[in-house]
Every structure is written in C-alpha cells, then in structure tokens.
Amino acid sequence: MASVFKPEEARFPTALQPPVPPVSKFKIALCQLSVTADKSRNIAHARRAIEEGASKGAQLVLLPEIWNSPYSNESFPVYAEDIESGDGAAPSYSMLSEAARSLKITIVGGSIPERSGDHLYNTCCIFGTDGSLKGKHRKLHLFDIDIPGKITFKESKTLTAGQQPTIVDTDVGRIGVGICYDIRFQELAVLYAARGAHLICYPGAFNMTTGPLHWELLQRARAADNQLFVATCSPARDASAGYIAWGHSTLVGPFGEVIATTEHEEAIIVEEIDYSLIELRRSNLPLQIQRRGDLYKFVDVQRVSHH
Numbered sequence: 001m002a003s004v005f006k007p008e009e010a011r012f013p014t015a016l017q018p019p020v021p022p023v024s025k026f027k028i029a030l031c032q033l034s035v036t037a038d039k040s041r042n043i044a045h046a047r048r049a050i051e052e053g054a055s056k057g058a059q060l061v062l063l064p065e066i067w068n069s070p071y072s073n074e075s076f077p078v079y080a081e082d083i084e085s086g087d088g089a090a091p092s093y094s095m096l097s098e099a100a101r102s103l104k105i106t107i108v109g110g111s112i113p114e115r116s117g118d119h120l121y122n123t124c125c126i127f128g129t130d131g132s133l134k135g136k137h138r139k140l141h142l143f144d145i146d147i148p149g150k151i152t153f154k155e156s157k158t159l160t161a162g163q164q165p166t167i168v169d170t171d172v173g174r175i176g177v178g179i180c181y182d183i184r185f186q187e188l189a190v191l192y193a194a195r196g197a198h199l200i201c202y203p204g205a206f207n208m209t210t211g212p213l214h215w216e217l218l219q220r221a222r223a224a225d226n227q228l229f230v231a232t233c234s235p236a237r238d239a240s241a242g243y244i245a246w247g248h249s250t251l252v253g254p255f256g257e258v259i260a261t262t263e264h265e266e267a268i269i270v271e272e273i274d275y276s277l278i279e280l281r282r283s284n285l286p287l288q289i290q291r292r293g294d295l296y297k298f299v300d301v302q303r304v305s306h307h
C-alpha cells in the first residue's frame with residue numbers, strides 16, 4: 001500500500017538507500033493515447049494499448065493524464081468516477097484493474113477525474129499484477145496558471161488538491177507518482193528519492209506554451225538531480241481540442257539522459273529500464289553523501305496568496 005507521510009517528514013526528508021528492486025531490468029510501455037469525448041471508446045482504446053504494450057514485453061504500463069475525458073473543467077464532473085464506491089460505476093478504474101490482473105502487469109493508470117463525496121480530484125490509480133489497487137495519487141499541485149494571450153487554466157475551479165505524496169512498492173520497483181504540474185515541484189521528487197524510489201512516473205499533459213520549453217527540461221532535471229528514472233506519459237495532441245496537449249512522452253535515465261521519446265501523435269513506446277544504472281550514476285557522482293543538508297534545511301514559509 002501507499003506509504004503515509006507525516007508533514008514533518010515531508011519537510012525534512014532523510015536519505016534512504018533504495019531497496020534492492022525485485023527486478024533489475026524490465027520493459028516499460030508509455031501509451032500516448034488519443035482522447036475523445038466518447039468515454040467508452042477511450043476506455044476500450046486504452047485497454048487495447050495496454051495489451052499491445054504487454055504483448056511487446058512491458059511489465060509496467062503508464063497511461064496519460066486524463067485519458068478517459070477531455071481535459072476541461074466542464075468535462076471533469078461529467079466523466080468523473082467514484083472509485084471508492086465499488087458498485088461497478090467506475091468503468092475506467094475497473095478496466096485498469098482487470099487489465100493488470102489478466103495481463104499480470106503493473107499499471108500506473110495515468111489519471112482520471114475522481115469523484116469523492118462533494119469533491120473532484122485528478123487521480124492516478126496504481127495496480128499490482130493481481131489487479132489490486134496499490135496506491136492512489138491525487139494531484140497535489142493544481143494547474144492554475146495565467147500566461148495572458150497564451151494559456152489560462154484554473155483546475156481549482158472544479159478540482160480539489162490531494163494531500164498525500166504517493167510511493168508504492170511494486171513488482172517492478174519502488175515508484176513515486178506525480179501528476180503533470182506536480183513535476184514542477186522539485187521537493188516532491190527529492191522526497192521520493194529520499195524514500196528510496198527507483199522511478200518516478202508523471203502522467204502529464206503539458207501544453208503548447210509550456211511544453212516546448214519546460215516538459216523535457218523538468219523531466220531531465222528531476223532525474224539528474226535525484227539520480228533515478230523518470231517516465232512521463234501525455235495524451236496525443238488534438239489540434240481541435242480546447243486544451244492542446246504537447247505530447248512527447250519520454251523516459252529519462254538517472255544521468256538525465258533521454259532514453260526514449262516520441263513526437264505528438266499517438267504512440268506506444270516500449271523501452272528497457274535498467275536499475276543498475278542508478279547505482280552506477282550514484283557512484284560516479286555521489287551527490288547523496290556530498291549534499292550539504294546542514295546548510296539548506298527546508299523552512300516553513302507562509303504561503304503567499306495571489307488574487
């Protein structure tokens with residue numbers, strides 16, 4: 001199950017050697033999917049992509065952010081699923097669980113709008129090879145940005161932020177999860193590294209303004225700073241959509257190197273992850289023991305609110 005973090009731990013992460021992973025090499029599939037307004041089609045389409053990834057040897061499949069619904073504040077309430085109800089009213093969630101179980105793979109299920117009581121979340125569910133839910137990550141940092149003339153989006157109009165970082169032990173190693181805007185907050189990645197993550201998965205849908213400048217830069221920075229693997233998965237680009245995704249799903253290694261990437265069309269990347277590279281890079285550049293934690297402890301600062 002997902003580890004629970006106390007706030008004080010989050011402020012002062014203590015370094016941990018990553019545990020020996022259950023596998024040292026395995027294949028990951030990044031399914032960059034087209035997303036339409038037809039939810040049933042999106043679910044069937046994602047199911048086929050997962051199967052294709054597994055048929056090419058992937059033991060871990062990663063899906064995009066908001067793959068069952070258009071990415072808009074109008075759509076989130078309409079496409080949302082109550083994944084805690086267990087009454088079969090969560091077809092996206094059920095499909096992921098069934099696919100993980102029948103294909104015997106781990107799935108980091110991108111994200112879907114989740115309804116819980118009166119709240120909506122942008123939620124990633126992680127399933128083990130038996131189909132069980134290993135963890136659930138609700139986007140921690142909501143995407144509220146305003147770049148006049150370029151892009152304005154306010155997820156907080158409809159969504160509520162999650163309250164827990166999410167790190168899970170799976171058959172393919174210890175995985176930290178963030179969703180899209182979460183990648184901009186380096187502290188989260190530092191925390192996952194400190195908790196022994198081998199890989200951080202970020203389902204994400206960057207856009208045509210920030211994507212070209214920041215998408216790859218942030219992934220490589222999170223990977224190189226923390227000397228671990230980073231995998232991202234975006235929806236494919238739809239130039240007619242209200243929100244146009246940048247695409248470019250990518251796998252980055254612990255030296256900050258891009259191992260595999262794609263353009264903006266639909267694509268399934270299947271690529272090897274070799275965890276021995278983590279140890280190699282950490283011995284090449286022993287950042288963890290060179291870190292001057294005595295000089296830069298996190299301090300509490302009052303949040304500044306923007307109006």
Ligand SMILES: NC(=O)CC(=O)C(=O)O
Pocket residue numbers: 143179180181182184205206207210211214
């Ligand atoms: N869509 C997001 O959550 C993030 C994004 O597009 C950005 O940070 O830029």
